[in-house]
Amino acid sequence: MSLVIRDIPIEPRLILAPMEGVTDVVFRRLVRRIGGCGLTVTEFIAAEALRRNVKKILQMAEFDADESPLSIQIYGRNPEAMAEGAKMVQDLGADIVDLNMGCPSKKVCAHSGGSALMKEPELAKEIVRAMRGAVDIPFTVKMRSGWDHDNKNAPEIAYMCQEEGAEMVAVHWRTRTDQYGGVRELDTIRQVVDTLSIPVVANGDIIDAASALDTLERTGCAGLMIGRGAIRNPWVFREIEAALKGEPALSVEFGDRKDVLLGYLADIRDRFHSERGTLGRFKKISGYFTKGVPFGSELRQGIFHSQEIEQAIDVVETFFDTLDDRLEPRHRAHLRSA
Ligand SMILES: Cc1cc2nc3c(=O)[nH]c(=O)nc-3n(C[C@H](O)[C@H](O)[C@H](O)COP(=O)(O)O)c2cc1C
CATH class of the missing domain: 1.10.167 (Regulator of G-protein Signalling 4; domain 2)
Incomplete structure (x- = not known):
């Protein structure tokens, strides 16, 4: 199976997850130098601050001239600001704009951004529609499996995103209330895969070839997104790439x-x-x-x-x-x- 976001091939089908305070241009350069990563994503960027041209925020959107494909992720609760932010992302030259619907942080959720949007499907829809309408470049969404265990609504929210024009969704198996704990549960991602016709990318605790192959098999997803595993071991992409190709395991000195x-x-x-x-x-x-x-x-x-x-x-x-x-x-x- 391959991963193509509209007409952008993600090869290999492995994505560096957005991580605030980590995946800045320097860390992404490190990962790209080592290789094996098909798409890099910036840390999340507040759309409101982006449109106000705040210098520190613009730095978060910096990328190398040869960094492509690159996705810039934004968050916020105001559809108009999100549309403007998406347009700015396009003007900055990113290949893809991504909506953060997964962040559990209090700072983000307090403003109804991030995973809080999964509790407010109508607002989420407005934001998705506004962003989609504002840009020509591919538009993607990253979410959790739901807000909590009684509300694992990723299949419905992801379907809404697809119907509104999103071209890929990435789903982290945890709910917002799991934060970074919880028991690994991949059935919800599988349901999203079965519901959607656009590519679905699985995320959460992929740290090596074994967990990557297991996630692919159990979810049927088109690609994998890797966060903390890449900080711990930036060679993880090459290791998984080798496993996908059936090549011998990588040796890192x-x-x-x-x-x-x-x-x-x-x-x-x-x-x-x-x-x-x-x-x-x-x-x-x-x-x-x-x-x-x-x-x-x-x-x-x-x-x-x-x-x-x-x-x-x-x-x-x-x-x-x-x-x-x-x-x-x-x-x-x-x-x-x-
Ligand atoms: C330090 C840190 C910062 C993060 N920042 C973001 C972010 O800016 N945007 C986002 O969508 N998710 C963010 N996340 C969540 C990750 O993208 C990812 O969904 C999560 O860590 C699960 O994947 P993993 O098990 O491979 O780390 C962050 C996670 C960590 C550990």
Whole structure:
């Protein structure tokens, strides 16, 4: 099966999930350099702020000249502002505009944006219609399976989106009340797939080839969207791509991890300029990135307690340069499947 959003082939059919404070242009560049990801999505952007040309918000919409296909995600509750925001996304040169109907954050839901829209189907419909009418580029929607377990209305909401002109929907199996917990339940995504004729992308806890293949099989979805698994292991796309093609598993060396981590630090330093902003972002990403690395908690602690960028660089270099001597065979076996 392939994933095509109108006339845009998503190849491989793996998408980097939008993540606030993570999937900025620098992180997306890291993922694109490693490869295996067919579509990148920005972190969510408030449509109201976008139309007011707030500088910080415009930075969130920045992308590299060679970053294509790229989707920019917006959120909000005002149909008019959402239409204007969508138009701005198109004018900025994005290939796709995405509506956030999945965010559980209080900040977003308080303004009836994000997953709160799933509780207000009429408003959701107005927003979808307004955005669709405002742009010519493909328009997609990302949602949860519902607001809570008594209201798993993703099949109805997704159908409405399709009828109003959406060209792909991505569904995270959790409801809003699950937040980031809950018990994995893929039947609702399967129902969305069975109901719609546009492509449906499944999301939630896809972290490796096994979980990817399982999700594809159980939902019949056209593509997969990966969030936290990509921060922890940015090679996950290549690993899944290999599995989809029936190729051997990928081998990632520790030296690769070190280079990617330090390359990322250099890139965010360029972007943030300030020591504080750079260190803050680096600590956040490396908290995920070092999970699954043998003795990773030592590395996390070292980075976490760094007061300066140079100190963090030193911690990373020393850790990886001395790691080989500490490794036992079981670590190496783990590494091959990382
Ligand atoms: C730090 C973080 C920030 C997120 N920000 C967004 C966002 O801006 N827009 C959105 O639609 N979802 C957002 N999400 C949800 C993810 O896109 C995704 O649906 C969720 O993490 C489940 O996928 P995963 O299990 O692969 O991480 C965020 C998730 C995380 C962990």
